[in-house]
Amino acid sequence: MTVRTRFAPSPTGVLHLGSVRTALFSWLYARHHGGQFLLRIEDTDRERSTPENVEAIFDGMAWLNLTADEEPIYQTARFDRYREVTEQWLAEDKAYHCYCTRAELEEMRERQMAEGGQVGYDGRCRDRHEPREGVDPVVRFKNPVDGVVVVNDAVRGRVEFDNGQLDDLIIARSDGTPTYNFCVVIDDADMQITHVIRGDDHLNNTPRQINMFAALGATPPSFGHLPMILGADGAKLSKRHGAVDIRDYRDEGFLPEALLNYLVRLGWSHGDQELFSMEEMIEYFDIADVNQSASSFNPEKLRWLNQQYIKVTPTATLAGEVRPYLEELGYDIGGGPDPEAVVDAYRERAETLREMAESARYCYVDFEEFEAKAAKKHLRPVILEPLRALAERLADLDEWSVLEIEAAVKETAAAHEINMGKLGQPLRVAVTGAGVSPPIDVTVCLVGRERTAQRLAKAIAAIEARAAASH
RNA sequence: GCUCCCUUCGUCUAGCGGUUAGGACUCCGCCCUCUCACGGCGGCAACAGGGGUUCGAGUCCCCUAGGGAGUACCA
Numbered sequence: 205m206t207v208r209t210r211f212a213p214s215p216t217g218v219l220h221l222g223s224v225r226t227a228l229f230s231w232l233y234a235r236h237h238g239g240q241f242l243l244r245i246e247d248t249d250r251e252r253s254t255p256e257n258v259e260a261i262f263d264g265m266a267w268l269n270l271t272a273d274e275e276p277i278y279q280t281a282r283f284d285r286y287r288e289v290t291e292q293w294l295a296e297d298k299a300y301h302c303y304c305t306r307a308e309l310e311e312m313r314e315r316q317m318a319e320g321g322q323v324g325y326d327g328r329c330r331d332r333h334e335p336r337e338g339v340d341p342v343v344r345f346k347n348p349v350d351g352v353v354v355v356n357d358a359v360r361g362r363v364e365f366d367n368g369q370l371d372d373l374i375i376a377r378s379d380g381t382p383t384y385n386f387c388v389v390i391d392d393a394d395m396q397i398t399h400v401i402r403g404d405d406h407l408n409n410t411p412r413q414i415n416m417f418a419a420l421g422a423t424p425p426s427f428g429h430l431p432m433i434l435g436a437d438g439a440k441l442s443k444r445h446g447a448v449d450i451r452d453y454r455d456e457g458f459l460p461e462a463l464l465n466y467l468v469r470l471g472w473s474h475g476d477q478e479l480f481s482m483e484e485m486i487e488y489f490d491i492a493d494v495n496q497s498a499s500s501f502n503p504e505k506l507r508w509l510n511q512q513y514i515k516v517t518p519t520a521t522l523a524g525e526v527r528p529y530l531e532e533l534g535y536d537i538g539g540g541p542d543p544e545a546v547v548d549a550y551r552e553r554a555e556t557l558r559e560m561a562e563s564a565r566y567c568y569v570d571f572e573e574f575e576a577k578a579a580k581k582h583l584r585p586v587i588l589e590p591l592r593a594l595a596e597r598l599a600d601l602d603e604w605s606v607l608e609i610e611a612a613v614k615e616t617a618a619a620h621e622i623n624m625g626k627l628g629q630p631l632r633v634a635v636t637g638a639g640v641s642p643p644i645d646v647t648v649c650l651v652g653r654e655r656t657a658q659r660l661a662k663a664i665a666a667i668e669a670r671a672a673a674s675h
Numbered sequence: 676g677c678u679c680c681c682u683u684c685g686u687c688u689a690g691c692g693g694u695u696a697g698g699a700c701u702c703c704g705c706c707c708u709c710u711c712a713c714g715g716c717g718g719c720a721a722c723a724g725g726g727g728u729u730c731g732a733g734u735c736c737c738c739u740a741g742g743g744a745g746u747a748c749c750a
Contacts, residue, residue: 252749321677323676360680383748404681436685478687478699497681505686552711623709625708642712
């Protein structure tokens with residue numbers, strides 16, 4: 205039997221971290237077993253579903269490269285099918301019309317709550333078929349009244365539910381539209397889904413669904429319920445914990461592989477391994493190795509992982525990835541170094557693409573002022589002569605290369621009998637405006653011959669002014 | 676309230692009856708070093724509590740506590 209999994213998001217919200225991990229696990233499971241991974245848009249809630257959210261889902265999945273093997277299924281396109289089953293169940297006495305009003309249901313719930321027992325529909329319309337004036341009925345599924353439903357969950361193990369605890373759920377609203385639990389069952393059956401991997405929050409729905417599979421005369425798929433992802437503080441993941449929308453992570457400069465690598469380790473592990481290529485994930489992933497407990501989202505570790513990926517991504521690829529960020533920051537790329545050079549200089553000192561682009565600002569944009577603290581410490585009169593000599597030396601360089609620049613700095617320092625650091629830091633502040641940058645030869649090379657000359661002149665003038673002021 | 680799920684360093688996790696309880700992120704030292712990083716080395720830090728079972732329990736069972744989910748004409 206070919207494995208078929210599905211990811212079934214509801215476009216009532218954007219694609220977020222937790223959904224993505226669910227999608228990833230489903231995708232990995234299918235890939236691991238050489239099966240198919242499908243996408244289904246659960247848009248039966250027409251009030252809250254939006255085309256923008258549908259777009260956000262496709263967009264996110266495409267960015268992450270979590271490709272589906274067949275065209276996506278839209279539940280709204282399948283209303284005829286759902287109606288067909290509803291009619292059939294009504295005819296077979298597997299479902300019934302319920303004429304209870306919302307007020308009546310509310311009252312029942314309150315009474316049950318007050319009595320301290322279980323809360324749920326009591327089935328009062330099971331044997332009351334006559335219509336009631338002014339009430340559009342809902343259709344309820346006749347859940348078995350006794351016996352137990354056993355869920356052999358791939359991650360939880362055997363879980364039993366008493367049918368007595370389950371009530372007759374609504375499968376069609378009074379306006380005729382079908383509801384979630386019902387659609388899921390029909391779709392999973394029709395799509396021939398073999399393995400349902402979904403969030404923990406659905407574990408309680410599973411016994412009802414299994415009962416409906418039976419009513420349909422279909423074999424239920426295997427189930428695997430994933431633990432939740434919590435925010436860093438252990439509370440439910442929300443906006444408070446930073447980005448929720450998966451696209452925000454792209455905007456911040458995370459690489460899709462890094463995000464996926466981070467997510468795969470939330471609730472799953474393969475010994476002590478932290479870094480997984482997509483091939484390795486597919487090869488090693490097993491639903492049986494999935495944890496049973498919820499895990500907290502740790503932004504620091506995601507950042508660390510992202511850097512691990514930045515470090516090994518080929519230069520040309522990475523340059524292509526940072527380009528949009530450089531542009532977004534308004535840099536004139538043509539008027540500065542090749543992004544490939546920036547990428548190689550910064551791959552070991554940036555955790556995100558955005559950070560990388562921001563750090564490289566001085567390569568493309570002239571600064572007005574030297575950073576006060578750095579200037580005070582490094583742009584001092586003592587360094588005036590060496591800096592002048594270096595400026596001259598640099599201006600005369602035949603070739604503007606890291607090697608030539610390195611030699612120029614070293615020889616100038618030696619000629620003035622000072623350490624590399626004594627000259628390097630002032631030079632760094634002069635050409636970048638601040639005290640932190642890649643190795644000085646690389647930095648100067650990045651800044652370019654012209655800007656280096658201008659900025660050195662500016663620094664020298666600043667030091668001269670400072671010297672004059674102190675006299 | 677009722678039903679179901681969960682519980683190893685701050686966080687992610689390894690562990691599958693006998694371990695000095697391992698790794699990763701974070702943090703702190705040291706080394707490397709022209710700054711920042713990277714890298715290397717070292718350090719801080721955990722079996723929720725209580726009962727059993729067993730020669731022996733982080734590992735098996737029960738209870739308690741604490742988290743979470745569901746209990747919608749949401750998905």
